[in-house]
Amino acid sequence: MLRIPCPWCGLRDEVEFRYRGAMLARPAAAAGIEAFTRFVYARANPAGWHTEWWLHVAGCRRLLIVRRHTLTHAIESARDALDAPAEPAP
């Protein structure tokens, strides 16, 4: 069981959240088809630290940015999505 430290609700079980995948920045509207193809489909998929979206559906309903290790499942941080810029697609 992951326990995610929600900045609004405190330490909560993963069943309260919905996973929304790798945190990636949406390209600018004029960025072109290749940039959007990478944004929709390409994933770095690291075996290590991963920055990802989690939606606290059964809590504050805020979208969070969680930094989590994909081998150990350790969680380094959880921030509100408005507090941090997203990363570009790989």
Add this chain to the structure above:
Amino acid sequence: MPAPPPAPRRRSTAPPYSLWRLLREGLRAQAGWPRAWRAAAPRERYQVVIVGGGGHGLATAFYLASEYGIHDVAVIERGPIGLGNVGRNTTIVRSNYFHPANIRFYDYSLRLWEGLEQRLNFNTMVSQRGTLNLFHTEAQRDLFTRRANQMRLLGVDAEVLSREAVQARVPLVDLDNGRFPVLGGFLQPRGGTVRHDAVAWGYARAASALGVDIIEHCPVTGIRCAGGRALGVETARGFIAADTVCLAVAGHSSRLAAMAGLTLPIETHVLQAFVTEGLKPLLDVVLTYGAGHFYVSQSDKGGLVFGGAIDGYNSYAQRGALPMVEEVTAAAVTLLPALAPVKVLRQWGGVMDMTMDGSPLISPTPLAGLVLNGGWCYGGFKAIPAGGLTTAHLIATGTPHPLAAHLCLDRFARGCTVDERGAGPYPYAH
């Protein structure tokens, strides 16, 4: 659809397995069995190097040697063969897909399973006990009926069973469940189970007999590339050059592809499986619940082998978490209340390449001399024979096999995704 190819000529001098040899060794204290496959040391160069000694890697090597006359092949595996996903699945084989190209591909695989034991001279315990998917709503009934019709149009067996027929077939099912009553079922009689470990061992033995080197305990540390071409692999036991490098490492495809500078449309997720204590025979079909993600069959030892959905977030840990254990076991006792007192003996996890459309990849890559077999989501086991054969075809001829042409890597950029469920580009939704 093309007919399965005939049996190859063996190069091995070891006598084949037979009833006569079983009797002979039984009288000689089982002392005369040689190793099933040679313990090979890596050579400096091969025509084809296959990274990954799982089901797909070993099957690719076998079909390269047996169908395409390419015997200068090495399969390299970081540990002993058979300890990855080929030994971690729930052993189900079926071809009850929806997309016509997928039905053709998976049914070709099923037909190869049907003749595999004779082909490999190995008892892989192919058991066509049928796969039965239950439906619980009228919409679900219509979808399964459409799927059955689609399959029958392509010459594949499928039947829609009434509620009474489901009851007669599996009396354990709680048909009148208060929340999810069963309306009927969707049966593929030719579906069933195969002994998973034996698939790895059987392909390894048959490939080795045809001259393939199976190199265990040889982790790959890099892929050497120059001028847009893969030249070979760096391993813990030195550099191995190859005309073609094939990656067959589902679960870890992204990591290997990154060694060649490629980014794939894949996320790695963990899927759990479970087995109960041994029980007397009570389930003679592979049963799938329609109101939750749960599938179950009974092994020949008597244990119920079952599983559910992926845990739902990126993970390379070969173990799962408790929320999915609870969800799967809740589905089990909702569908089959008689299972409530049964004890679960073991639970384990395997890591899956989850692609962005839920369909696999058998494809050339932007690098010349680098071929990819991966992205199997959690359906790779049933596809082993066809996956191996079509990957061997791609390596030997340089062109995709007609049955697997839709599984190319560039389908995402071209907008030709093969999304069975219409779930969109979300790996955790497939």
